[in-house]
Amino acid sequence: MADTVASIASLIIDKLLANPKVPRDITGESKIVEDLAFDSLAVMNFVMEIEDELDVSVPLDKLADIRTINDLASCLATLKTGTSS
Amino acid sequence: MTDIFAKYAGLKAAAAGLTAHSPRNPFGVVIDHPVSATVGLIEGRETLLFGTNNYLGLSQSKAAADAAIETVRREGVGTTGSRIANGTFALHRKLEMRLAEVFRRRHCMIFSTGYQANLGAISALAGKDDVLLLDADSHASIYDASRLGYAQVIRFRHNDPTDLDRRLARLKDHQGAKLVVVEGIYSMTGNVAPMREFAEVKKKHGAYLLADEAHSFGVLGENGRGVAERDGCEDDVDFVVGTFSKSLARLAVIACPISTVWS
Numbered sequence: 201m202a203d204t205v206a207s208i209a210s211l212i213i214d215k216l217l218a219n220p221k222v223p224r225d226i227t228g229e230s231k232i233v234e235d236l237a238f239d240s241l242a243v244m245n246f247v248m249e250i251e252d253e254l255d256v257s258v259p260l261d262k263l264a265d266i267r268t269i270n271d272l273a274s275c276l277a278t279l280k281t282g283t284s285s
Numbered sequence: 286m287t288d289i290f291a292k293y294a295g296l297k298a299a300a301a302g303l304t305a306h307s308p309r310n311p312f313g314v315v316i317d318h319p320v321s322a323t324v325g326l327i328e329g330r331e332t333l334l335f336g337t338n339n340y341l342g343l344s345q346s347k348a349a350a351d352a353a354i355e356t357v358r359r360e361g362v363g364t365t366g367s368r369i370a371n372g373t374f375a376l377h378r379k380l381e382m383r384l385a386e387v388f389r390r391r392h393c394m395i396f397s398t399g400y401q402a403n404l405g406a407i408s409a410l411a412g413k414d415d416v417l418l419l420d421a422d423s424h425a426s427i428y429d430a431s432r433l434g435y436a437q438v439i440r441f442r443h444n445d446p447t448d449l450d451r452r453l454a455r456l457k458d459h460q461g462a463k464l465v466v467v468e469g470i471y472s473m474t475g476n477v478a479p480m481r482e483f484a485e486v487k488k489k490h491g492a493y494l495l496a497d498e499a500h501s502f503g504v505l506g507e508n509g510r511g512v513a514e515r516d517g518c519e520d521d522v523d524f525v526v527g528t529f530s531k532s533l534a535r536l537a538v539i540a541c542p543i544s545t546v547w548s
Binding site for chain 2: 244248252255256257258259260261
């Protein structure tokens with residue numbers, strides 16, 4: 201799987217849409233907390249699911265900067281290619 | 286001028302919503318005074334206390350109160366200084382040595398609260414080149430300690446040694462130290478950590494293990510040393526943190542390393 205930001209964003213959106221409570225019109229720009237109505241526990245559980253899928257661990261300080269689905273995808277893509285600082 | 290409290294508007298509304306449907310503010314319960322270790326006077330009524338951490342009922346120990354009164358009369362009500370300045374009395378050292386003896390460790394360090402023991406120990410142990418691996422259900426003091434320090438912080442699924450194993454495997458090329466932090470008993474759920482399994486995983490990956498036995502000290506293990514004692518894996522736990530505020534009913538804490546970290 202080409203771990204580009206776009207493909208990862210797509211994976212994230214597919215996983216989110218599997219949850220019937222998630223709005224159907226989410227995009228890469230959707231905000232994880234506000235637009236998905238995820239509380240911190242839900243965010244943590246969701247990130248762990250994606251970590252399992254992509255076989256990466258997202259450090260907590262990186263998580264603090266993530267607002268949108270694209271932010272998360274971008275962070276994951278960086279971790280997968282091993283170019284993070 | 287920006288209202289500094291504006292960011293709490295949502296929380297304030299949520300709290301108001303909660304108390305609107307309740308005869309009292311659940312966060313504002315006041316115990317006028319304790320009647321016993323398990324009963325308190327609340328709103329003039331004797332009330333059973335199911336929410337304390339008074340596991341051995343020692344908060345009302347007469348022997349402890351008498352010893353405290355005698356000590357205060359002899360030594361005063363405070364040291365008025367930090368431990369490295371003028372704040373170390375012989376009693377501090379005696380207590381630390383006794384605790385180290387109880388836990389069969391070489392050293393022990395006392396803090397004023399268990400919260401501070403975690404802040405101090407965890408932020409100092411894991412530095413900027415190291416990685417901290419925390420159980421997802423960790424207490425706030427452990428999360429705060431991880432933010433206070435400079436280590437990279439990774440969470441693993443609660444009580445899941447397999448997930449820890451997976452995450453440590455991802456760090457196989459990492460040069461710095463890896464410190465895994467777990468609790469003996471988790472305060473909100475009462476879940477007990479599979480300590481032996483965590484110990485096996487940390488050994489496999491050359492990591493260190495810190496066990497916060499705050500809720501398990503005095504409660505589990507034949508000698509009350511916690512989950513690590515119960516599981517027979519104390520030798521594999523590199524650092525143990527505990528507190529006096531639960532089973533021992535008094536504020537003070539401990540952080541006991543096996544190895545010589547502090548002289």
